[in-house]
Amino acid sequence: MKGLLARIGDRLARSRRDGSAFARGGHLRAGRGTSARSLAYASSPLLASKTPPWRSRFVVVLVALGFLVLLGRAAYVQVVASDFYLAQGERRFVHTYDVPASRGRIVDRNGLILATSVASVTVFVNLKQYSATAAQRRELLRLLDMAPREFERRLDTPGAVELVLKRQLDDRVWRQIRELGIKGLRAEPGFTRSYPEGEAAAHVVGFTDVSERGQEGVELAFEKDLEGRDGQRGIVRDGVGRVVDDYVEAVDPMHGREIQLSIDTKVQFFAYQRVRDAVLAHKAKAGSAVVLDVTTGEVLALANYPSFHPGQRRKLSAEQLGEAVRNRALTDVFEPGSVMKPFVAALALETGRVKPTTVIQTASFSVGGKPIHDTHTHASMTVAEIIQRSSNIGAAKLAMQMQPSELWELYTSVGFGQRPHIEFPGAVSGKLRPYKSWKPVDQSRLAFGYGLSASLLQMARAYTVFARDGEVIPITMLRQSHPVAGVRVISPEVAREVRKMLESVTETGGTATRAEVVGYSVGGKTGTAHAQQGGDYVGNRHRAWFVGMAPMSRPRVIVAVMIDQPTVGGHYGGDVAAPVFSSVVQQTLRLMNVPPDLDVRRQITALAQAPTEAVEGRR
DSSP: OHHHHHHHHHHHHHHHHHHHHHHHHHHHHHHHOSSSOOOOGGGOHHHHSOOOHHHHHHHHHHHHHHHHHHHHHHHIIIIITHHHHHHHHHHHHEEEEEEOOOOOOEEOTTSOEEEEEEEEEEEEEETTTOBOOHHHHHHHHHHHTOOHHHHHHHHTOTTOSEEEEEEEEEHHHHHHHHTTTOBTEEEEEEEEEEOTTGGGGHHHHOEEOTTOOEEEHHHHHTHHHHOOBOEEEEEEEOTTSOEEEEOSOOBOOBOOOOEEBSOOHHHHHHHHHHHHHHHHHTTOSEEEEEEEETTTOBEEEEEEESOOOTTOGGGSOHHHHHHHHOOHHHHOOBOOGGGGHHHHHHHHHHTTSOOTTOEEEOSOEEETTEEEOOSSOOSEEEHHHHHHHTOHHHHHHHHHTSOHHHHHHHHHHTTTTSOOOOSSTTOOOOBOOOGGGOOHHHHHHHTTTOSOBBOHHHHHHHTHHHHTTTEEOOOBSBOOOSOOOOEEOSOHHHHHHHHHHHHHHTSTTSSOGGGOBTTBOOEEEEEEEEEEETTEEEEEEEEEEEEEEEOTTSOOEEEEEEEESOOSSOOSHHHHTHHHHHHHHHHHHHHTTOOOOSOHHHHHHHHHHSOOOOOSOOO
16 A cells, blocks of 8 residues: 555656646747747646645545545445334335224124214324415314314414324314315324213213223223224335335234123113103102113113213213213112111011011110101001011011121121122222121111111112022123022022012002002012211101012012102102102013013003002101
8 A cells, every 4th residue: 555655656746747847848839939828837836836745645545534434334324224224214205004993892782882983083283384264264163163262272282293183073074174275284093982872871881081991881891802902004105295005014903892781772771761750850869770680680771860971071061070970870879778678577587586477566666765766657567567568666676686697697698788799890889887886776777778878789689689589699781691590598488478578568558559560560669768968867858769570470670779869749769769660660571571470451450449548658
């Protein structure tokens, strides 16, 4: 290399000398001819000066180093960092988009849709590119159903370049927006959750947020099953943004799994209507109904009022939404009142302390110096009459014959004080204190439903002990195709004896004659409990209960109804809740094709000929 540089330097020196000589010769030749132009080469400082050899060598070294740097850079780009630069190139020409997965459907036992996802778009606005005339802006706000103030607030988001303008917009509306020709708007495909049954099934199905994640009900309980996995799709664009080709490495979305519930849409809708009508007619605070299939343990209906439309929650205030969203049949617990009396009678029969015909003195009774009262006092009643006429004194006397542990074990064995094992969020356990903390007065009050609390769903399940000949069965919100096994609590003979007592409650002389159903034998128990407020009982506020079953020859369904704080048209369970039970049972048994077990003509004739008499007890 040094030799080469030396030879190059010698040649440059000789060139300078030759150039000087050429310049002198040219000057002489120019002087000889009058037409030749005079060139003073020797007068040029650049050609006349001598350049040091090191300077030319330095220039050559710089050029060589430049070539070496370029060669190294090329090697780095082509070999070492090739993956990075390929990716950078693809980012400018290959665009990858998420392909949203559809959330799984929720259907009822017959395959009718309760919740599904429909195609929609999310509209974005690029603040740097956005441009619209006043007319375009007005039409855009109309299509987006957005107030001008909200639109301006979003556009004024500090530091934002692109932001969401509207989520879950109908694809048809987006096509209309696109036709406006507004710059800076774009849309991404997605899905919107739709709930065909609206308010009637809202508390069962629940709802999702704007990202389609379950927030309540079945949507929340089965989130992992319902949610899908998004796919990806890539496209190649040229320098002006035109699509050249689809990207070959596409990933298909995995859609969510379908969930089939035990709910019967027709039963659900009818139960919701009857509860709603009762709440409005009696100007009550709220109401609930639960319908169970005695054979399979399936929940056929779970209705609450007030309710809400899962897809239109924005129209409700925060306070209204809080009241409407509550699934009262599962989350609210109350003292159930007299619907607890059949359990006390069953335990007394099971332990052999009494028989249905055993007479109990019911003129008066006090426990711990605190008297117990009946709405209508009788000197004595049989055990069967205590249930039929709903005597607090009679039930308390039966309970005081037992050890506290016996009563506590019976209550816990049918599910009180325990959270129901059901595929649903928010189900509560209620309250049942340990028997060791009971005082005598506590034990007596527990006999007629005070001193403990339970949800309507718990109460409906507890009554399966009478409908299933002494067995308590598990309940489910999912579709079942086979009978479910139960856990025995009392003997079949005792369960059938109590069923006879429950049937007498709906007959003449009982507290729930308005629970009768044409063509079917029914039975159940009324309950009228004082409502608490701030830990104290409010004299003019009550909760009306009725829990029953049908047909009594072989029970197929259990229906539990609770109307919270009725203020018009009575407040007793037999007046307020029993008529709802009657309507729901009538419709449910017909939909299930359960044949009538009563002669309809004889039943109508008997009702017409029955003397009008006052109902003595309506608890």
